[in-house]
Amino acid sequence: MTGRDGIFAGEDPFQLAQSWLDxxxxxxxxxxxxxxxATVDADGLPDVRTVLxxxxxADAFVFYTNYESAKGRQLTAHPQAAFVMHWKxxxxQIRVRGHVAPESAAASDAYFATRALQSRIGAWASQQSRPLESREVLMERVATFGAEFxxxxxxxxxxxxxxxxxxxIEFWADGAFRLHDRFQWARESLGAPWNVKRLYP
Structure with a gap:
């Protein structure tokens, strides 16, 4: 763990990730x-997209989506995923690999209530990842659900x-002449202690 100071210092990778994001x-x-x-489909073919x-x-990274979308179906069938968060x-950057589980209904309700009204209507209107005949059809669905709710x-x-x-969880920082700094936090199973090691760039 030589040299794990400065921006890499800390004993909790989630707190460290939050400090980098802040x-x-x-x-x-x-x-x-x-x-x-990144996810995989039923044939094991990788798929990747940007989400927020x-x-x-304290022990997880959380995002929200349509469970019936391509990524939602893939994560339900194969509940493992990876992501990278990169800041030019x-x-x-931070790289993460791990297990996936649905968020609780209560937490999902609470977050949904904080979204802008049009985003909440959009969640009803969009049949995410499925074929759409035209933009006009989508806007008609937005108007329909807006009037209903x-x-x-x-x-x-x-x-x-x-x-x-x-x-x-891997923390990466750019270095001169591509001699980057990389520290990987890894554990054998959920709840096990973390092992931290420096990686070659």
Missing amino acids: EAAKTEVNDANAIAL LKAIE SLRR GENPPRPEYWGGFRITPLQ
Whole structure:
């Protein structure tokens, strides 16, 4: 663990990740909490897309989506995932690999209630990842659900959070001449102690 000081210091990887995200929020132009989320489909073919990380908790990373979307179906069938969060302004990134489980209904309800009204209506209107005949059809669905629910749409049952509980978290910072700094936190199972090691760049 030689040299794990400065921006790498700390004994809790979740707190360290939160501190990096808080710093990035001051410098990134848009969406400092964007992550590239990787899953696999039924044939084992990798899939990746950008989503917004909504919480770093004591032992998990949380994001929200349509459970019937491609990523929702993939995560339900194969509840493991990886993501990378990269900040060009800081020249840093965090990589995470681990197990996935649905967020509780209560937590999903609470987060859904904080979203903008049009985003809540959009969750009802969008049949995410499925074919769409035209933009006009989508906007008609938005108008229909907006009229039905008014100012207080409930959370759809098919929409909610996922929790990624990691087995590995890697913190990376850019170095001169590509001699980067990398520290990997790894554990054999959930709840096991972390082992931290420096990696070659």
